[in-house]
Structures are given as structure tokens and as C-alpha cells.
Amino acid sequence: xxxxxxxxxxxxxxxxxxxxxxxxxxxxxxxxxxxxxxxxxxxxxxxxxxxxxxxxxxxxxxxxxxxxxxxxxxxxxxxxxxxxxxxxxxxxxxxxxxxxxxxxxxxxxxxxxxxxxxxxxxxxxxxxxxxxxxxxxxxxxxxxxxxxxxxxxxxxxxxxxxxxxxxxxxxxxxxxxxxxxxxxxxxxxxxxxxxxxxxxxxxxxxxxxxxxxxxxxxxxxxxxxxxxxxxxxxxxxxxxxxxxxxxxxxxxxxxxxxxxxxxxxxxxxxxxxxxxxxxxxxxxxxxxxxxxxxxxxxxxxxxxxxxxxxxxxxxxxxxxxxxxxxxxxxxxxxxxxxxxxxxxxxxxxxxxxxxxxxxxxxxxxxxxxxxxxxxxxxxxxxxxxxxxxxxxxxxxxxxxxxxxxxxxxxxxxxxxxx
Ligand code: NIG
Ligand code: FE
Numbered sequence: 001x002x003x004x005x006x007x008x009x010x011x012x013x014x015x016x017x018x019x020x021x022x023x024x025x026x027x028x029x030x031x032x033x034x035x036x037x038x039x040x041x042x043x044x045x046x047x048x049x050x051x052x053x054x055x056x057x058x059x060x061x062x063x064x065x066x067x068x069x070x071x072x073x074x075x076x077x078x079x080x081x082x083x084x085x086x087x088x089x090x091x092x093x094x095x096x097x098x099x100x101x102x103x104x105x106x107x108x109x110x111x112x113x114x115x116x117x118x119x120x121x122x123x124x125x126x127x128x129x130x131x132x133x134x135x136x137x138x139x140x141x142x143x144x145x146x147x148x149x150x151x152x153x154x155x156x157x158x159x160x161x162x163x164x165x166x167x168x169x170x171x172x173x174x175x176x177x178x179x180x181x182x183x184x185x186x187x188x189x190x191x192x193x194x195x196x197x198x199x200x201x202x203x204x205x206x207x208x209x210x211x212x213x214x215x216x217x218x219x220x221x222x223x224x225x226x227x228x229x230x231x232x233x234x235x236x237x238x239x240x241x242x243x244x245x246x247x248x249x250x251x252x253x254x255x256x257x258x259x260x261x262x263x264x265x266x267x268x269x270x271x272x273x274x275x276x277x278x279x280x281x282x283x284x285x286x287x288x289x290x291x292x293x294x295x296x297x298x299x300x301x302x303x304x305x306x307x308x309x310x311x312x313x314x315x316x317x318x319x320x321x322x323x324x325x326x327x328x329x330x331x332x333x334x335x336x337x338x339x340x341x342x343x344x345x346x347x348x349x350x351x352x353x354x355x356x357x358x359x360x361x362x363x364x365x366x367x368x369x370x371x372x373x374x375x376x377x378x379x380x381x382x383x384x385x386x387x388x389x390x391x392x393x394x395x396x397x398x399x400x401x402x403x404x405x406x407x408x409x410x411x412x413x414x415x416x417x418x
Contacts, residue, residue, distance in 0.1 A: 002042025003063070003411035005382060008054035010035050010067035011390050012047065014074050014376040015357040020293055020320035020365035026354040037072065038062065039382030042410030047376055065406075065413065069390045073356060074375050075144025075383035075407065076337055077363030080250075080274050080295050080324035082184075083134040084127055084162045085152045087118025089329050102304055102331055103228060103256055112152070112188040115329050119152040119162070128165045134327065134335060135169060135177050140416050141337040142404035144383035145178040147324075147367050149222055151187030159185050159208060163217040176409050180367040182220040182250060183212050186230050186238055201234050205241040213245050219368065220271065221247040225261040232260050239268050248368055250295075254279040256306075266290040272322065272366040276309045277301055281317075284310070288318035293366040296358075297326035298343035299334045311348040322362040323355065338400050345396035352395055382411040 012035035015021050015028070036054055038046035040062075056066045092105055092114070105111045119127065131148075138146055148166045153159035163181055170179040185204045193200040212218050221242035225235040239249050248271045253261025255275035262283025265273035273279075273287060274295040287294050296309045314321050323344055327335035337359070344350045350358065364374025373381050386406040387394060394403045407414045 005039040005411040006064040008036040010072035015361040018371040023318040026357040039411035071387040074360040079363040079366035082328035084131045086122035139176040142385035149182040149184040151184030154190035181218040183218040184222040186223040222250040224252040227257040300332040323358040342399045384408040
């Protein structure tokens with residue numbers, strides 16, 4: 001629902017622009033003290049200093065909200081999640097606590113395959129209700145746009161059902177979060193295709209991609225390019241075909257092994273390469289050169305006890321870094337934006353300003369939306385968050401706790417209770 005809203009007496013902090021901010025530019029935020037933002041029919045129509053006409057309450061067709069000096073940021077964009085799935089994997093989590101690795105569980109038929117089984121067993125409504133529950137939690141943490149992936153069906157019907165669920169949630173009149181859908185049919189090899197990975201890639205290229213294109217069910221195509229999952233060659237074949245059909249490309253790249261996923265993402269001009277815990281220097285340089293957004297997922301590294309991605313090296317090399325949660329039932333059952341921020345600042349060495357850019361404008365670029373969201377500028381959607389403080393320094397200081405007081409989606413306000 002698009003609204004008319006004026007927020008005044010706010011300390012506005014935002015990156016500027018309609019493309020990702022790269023390298024040291026990530027630390028440059030535009031600050032307006034005692035600022036006003038006007039949103040008309042969901043779109044920002046004024047950003048600047050106090051105009052002297054602001055008045056609390058409903059006046060001249062706008063609801064006018066006094067921010068009392070608190071900090072106003074663009075809404076967060078969670079540009080990498082898997083929020084539509086059935087079942088849970090707490091047992092697998094305990095195996096990992098006892099020392100078993102993520103990949104060894106996957107290789108013996110657990111991991112993603114167990115969520116595929118649980119997802120296939122659920123109805124559209126069951127999966128949709130569960131997914132909707134995650135969306136509500138996202139709003140409370142300040143997320144106004146989320147990317148969601150299929151990849152827990154790995155067959156014709158269930159992959160389409162996951163994408164249709166995301167579409168139905170995105171076209172809901174009362175939605176609080178915009179959804180960008182990604183087809184991740186190449187998330188794992190389904191057991192029906194055991195030992196026939198190339199044939200499965202053929203199926204994705206010949207059957208799934210054309211059908212999804214025809215029904216316009218996903219904007220992006222993703223692949224888990226990893227040793228023991230899909231090779232560089234298989235990923236390349238799939239992604240070239242996807243690109244030819246008009247999909248934008250995203251990669252699960254160099255997560256466990258340094259396979260060259262970052263280099264491949266650059267070669268194919270992908271929107272983003274994600275995870276990147278093991279990205280090589282050459283891969284990092286290639287991403288910077290080809291404007292591939294390096295999407296880092298600190299919650300996953302934390303949950304898997306893996307070393308964090310080399311965020312500082314990436315920023316120093318001129319990359320545009322985005323941060324996302326990777327919410328999924330296996331490697332990272334957390335959609336916590338507050339913890340993502342704390343980990344990025346404490347363990348990855350990002351400054352708070354860089355984190356804000358990574359979660360707003362660069363996240364928007366990672367879902368091909370940097371021209372319409374990700375910053376507080378005239379012409380963009382009125383997607384914003386008001387913190388509970390005049391200082392954005394509270395963001396990493398609130399470790400795993402929420403400091404977002406109000407989430408604003410296209411001018412509509414959602415107040416959080418503390
Ligand atoms: O991004 N790495 C591959 N895919 C997901 C995990 C999926 C799962 O374990 O269910 C990820 O971490
Ligand atoms: Fe993922």
C-alpha cells in the first residue's frame with residue numbers, strides 16, 4: 001500500500017547514487033541534520049533540510065511524523081536468502097557441533113537433500129504460510145526488499161511452486177517487503193539424477209529455464225558452484241544459457257573451496273558472486289573490474305565456523321561489497337540483520353558507514369534495483385528505517401538486538417515494540 005508521508009526532524013544518513021558504490025566510496029554517506037523526507041504515493045518527492053512547514057499529525061494530505069532527531073536510513077535489502085522451504089535441520093546442526101562438516105553431511109545424502117524431501121512433501125499453502133512468517137520478522141529488522149531463491153524442489157513442480165509462492169507473496173496488496181526471485185535449480189543434484197549431473201544441467205537448460213522465463217517467475221539464475229556440487233564447466237554451461245534467455249546471474253561462489261567461481265562470475269558479467277570465503281586475489285580483482293557485487297554472508301561463516309570472507313581486501317581492491325543474511329534451514333538458520341552487522345564490523349573490519357552502504361545501495365545493486373531503492377533520494381521508493389537513536393553507531397553496538405524503531409515501506413509506517 002503506497003502512502004503519503006513526511007518524516008521531519010530526522011538525522012538522515014544515506015549513500016547516494018543509482019549504482020553500487022565501490023571501494024572507498026562505500027564509506028561515504030550523505031548526512032542531513034534536521035532533515036525532512038517527503039513521500040508521495042510511495043515515492044520520495046523531497047529530501048533536504050527542514051522546510052519550515054512541517055507540522056506533526058495529518059496535514060495537507062500527508063501524515064507528518066516528528067523523528068525527534070533520530071537517525072533515518074534507507075531500508076535494508078537482504079539480497080541473498082532461501083526463505084521458502086519445508087522442515088528443519090536441527091539434528092544436522094548437532095552433528096556439526098560434534099565436528100562433522102557441512103559437505104560431508106551433504107555427501108552422505110543429508111543437508112540440502114533432506115530439505116528437498118521435506119519441501120516436496122508440503123503443500124503450496126503450508127510453504128507459503130511458513131515463508132510469510134519470515135517476511136514479518138524481516139520487516140521488524142528493517143528489511144524492505146528481500147531476494148529469495150528456489151532450490152529446495154529440484155524437480156519441475158516443486159521448483160515452480162517455490163517461485164509461485166514468492167510471486168504470490170510479492171503481489172499481495174498488503175505486503176511489507178518486496179521480493180526479488182531467483183531460480184536456484186542448480187542448488188544440488190537431486191537423487192533421481194545421481195551420477196548424471198550433466199543431464200540434470202540439460203534438464204534445467206531445456207525445460208526449467210524456458211518455462212520460468214515464459215511465466216516470468218524469476219529475474220535471476222543462481223548456481224551452487226562448488227567442489228562436489230556443480231563444477232566450473234557445468235556452472236558455466238548453465239549460466240551462459242540462462243544469460244541468453246535474459247536471466248541476471250548470481251553465483252554461490254568459492255564458499256568451501258577456491259574453485260574460481262568469482263572469476264567465472266566476472267567473466268559472465270554476473271550481478272553478484274556470493275559467499276566468497278575462499279575467493280582468490282585474481283577473483284577479487286576480476287569482480288572489481290567487472291562490477292560484480294561481492295555479496296558477503298557473515299552469519300554463514302559464523303555458523304559453519306569458517307573464516308570470514310576477506311571484506312577489507314575486496315574493498316581495497318575496489319569491489320562493491322554487499323552484506324546479506326543467507327537465511328536457510330541448513331548452513332545458516334538465521335535472518336538476523338543485527339547480528340550480520342555486528343559480525344561485519346567486529347570480525348570483517350568493515351566500518352559502520354561501509355556496512356550501511358553494503359546493506360542498502362549495494363544490496364539493491366545485487367538485485368538489480370539500485371535505480372529505485374537503496375538510498376534516500378528523490379524518485380526512489382519511500383523505503384526507510386528510523387533507528388532508536390540519533391547515532392547510527394548503535395547498529396553494531398546492539399549485538400544481535402534490534403535498534404530499528406520504525407520500518408517505512410513505500411511511505412507506510414510499521415512501528416516496532418521494544
Ligand atoms: O547459501 N551453499 C549452498 N546453499 C546454501 C545452504 C543451503 C542449505 O544448507 O540448505 C547457502 O549456504
Ligand atoms: Fe545461499
